[in-house]
Amino acid sequence: MKKWIVLICFSACFCAFAETENKSPAGSEVGSPIRPLAQDYVELAHSPTGGAYHPVYTPSVIKGLGKRLIAAYEFGGSGLINNAHILTSDDGGKTWQERGTMAMTHGRLFRAGKSFYYLGHRGALRISRSDDNGQTWSEPVLLSPKDESWHQSACNVWRDKGNVYLVMERQMPKKKIWGWDVASTSPVVMRAKEDSDLTKRENWTFSNPLCMRDAIEGYEENNFPWDYFGVPFFEHKYPDVTRLCTPKNGTRHRNAFPMGYLESNIVRILDKNHYWYDPSGNTLHILMRANTGGTGYACLLKATENEDGTITLGLESVPSGKKCLFIPNPVGQMRFHVLYDKKTKLYWLLGSQATDSMSRPETLPAERYDAPNNERHRMVLYFSKNLVDWCFAGLVCKSESPKEARHYAAMDIDGDDLIILSRSGDKNAKDAHEGNMATFHRVKNFRDLVY
DSSP states (O other): OHHHHHHHHHHHHHHHHHHHHTBOTTSOBTTOOOOOSSOOOEEEEEOTTTTSSSOEEEEEEEEOSTTOEEEEEEEOSSSOSSOEEEEEESSTTSSOEEEEEESOEEEEEEEETTEEEEEEEESEEEEEEESSTTSSOOOOEESSOTTOOEEOOSOOOEEETTEEEEEEEEEOOOOSOOSOOGGGEEEEEEEEETTSOTTSGGGEEEOOOOOHHHHSTTTTTTOOSOOSSOOSSSOOBTTBOEEEEOOOTTOOOEEEOOOEEEEEEEEOOOOTTSTTOOTTSOEEEEEEEEESSSSSEEEEEEEEEOTTSOEEEEOEEOTTSOEEOEEEOTTTTSOOEEEEETTTTEEEEEEEOOSOTTSOGGGSOTTSOSSTTOOOSEEEEEEESSSSSOEEEEEEEEOSSTTSOEEEEEEEEETTEEEEEEEEOOTTSSSSSSOOEEEEEEETTGGGGOO
């Protein structure tokens, strides 16, 4: 009997010790489920039509001067003259005041010198300026010929050498393509001196355009010069769409469109040990959403600043001499945002997590939008020192339904926190693409996520 008492006591002590040892510094259990970093939100916009006629698009957010935050979004759909809205907050994002509206789409906020700008398009490129910390905004002016058509999302801006660099995307002439034509979407690097007036076209330098159909030999013939890694995932029938399934028993159309890249971020590699580091400081890299029908890849282009001041877009290479158009990226199938943090010397990546891209299209629930890789209701955060190897930092937020999106988010640094504005939806949204909200989230002490 005494032996059993001793064993029981020893067992209880061991269990208590084990339980104590398995506590993390924060007190949570080791091995506990991943919990959202910023599930709570402040709603900045809500569509009166549930996103069916006027969905909420293109969230953008930046840190202003002092305690001020500046945010923007737009209502899509027809019949709206001034569809873009700009707001400010002076209490950390708890409350917001509208400061201006304008006729613009795919707009992005950024700072250059002492001014703030809102750059987007209405077909042609348009830009507005604020010289009072986002309080008032000028009438938009043209930055491109009226007959040009442009595209983008509120992706990042890079600053160095006294310049501001960003990417807008020009829609090149279509070649009888049927459906979503990202094959003709071409990133164009734009560079300007930070202290110049960025509402004047002459103060900008534009790179050459380079769309995917021109970057890949054999693209228009559907004869790609590679194999063995599953790109494209579905049959590529340029210029036609590939029908994955047709509506049946409550399901919906699901399609695969010809490959392309879009929604471009721009970065410079600063690590001297990196294979793609340029000691002259004249090379930048463009990271883009890869529309391949699959997951796991983003697209990559190289931008070279030439001695004559021009900028040339082309393909990057790896040490073997092979071209590198596709690059590993855990959220590259959807619009993502890249942000460089000087304190950690890391690139931070915000995007949409795919969990069932290998499901057959006809088996997906009716509320899932489009192709299997087009999942939009789980927003995740990663960090990397080299833009190739990404470490999972956390689940930012999620919804319980794939119809209620948390996606297409923009982010900026506010002290020790990440501030995020998401294109979102609730149960009344039309679907994950046509969401009905813009939601503000804050990831506190984001640098503590590094390991």
